[in-house]
Amino acid sequence: MKKITDERLILQNLQHIRITYIVQTIGILCILGYEFFQDGLEPMRENPLWLVFMLTTVVYAYLSMSVSVVHEKGETNPRKSFLISLIVLSLIVVVAAILTAMTPGFGWGNGAFIGGVLYVCGFIPCYYVYHLRKKQRAELDEDE
Structure with missing residues (x-):
């Protein structure tokens, strides 16, 4: 597979990844929400999707911190x-x-x-x- 060097294609690829992440997160939240309303909080938290959701949220938060620090003014x-x-x-x-x-x-x-x-x-x-x-x-x- 060839490495993409065109900046427009790289940006478009990143936007596709972002859209995919948003759709995935909405899907996980819908599944967890359905389980919450059907069975309650504890069974929802025992679902492996809860762990995936929490892990991706923590990773996203740490990645955002590194961008925020670089973007700081002063x-x-x-x-x-x-x-x-x-x-x-x-x-x-x-x-x-x-x-x-x-x-x-x-x-x-x-x-x-x-x-x-x-x-x-x-x-x-x-x-x-x-x-x-x-x-x-x-x-x-x-x-x-």
């Missing part, structure tokens, strides 16, 4: 924005942990567990964006 201090993100994340985690612990049927162990999971799930994207910003700043410094 000088962003990667370390400062990383520290601000960690502070905001920590506040959210503490509030979620306290609210979970105060919920009837849950204790401080559950709150700490939920807080830990939220912290890890929030720390990974924060660190990824920090790494991308640091890499972009190094490239800009190298070009000058």
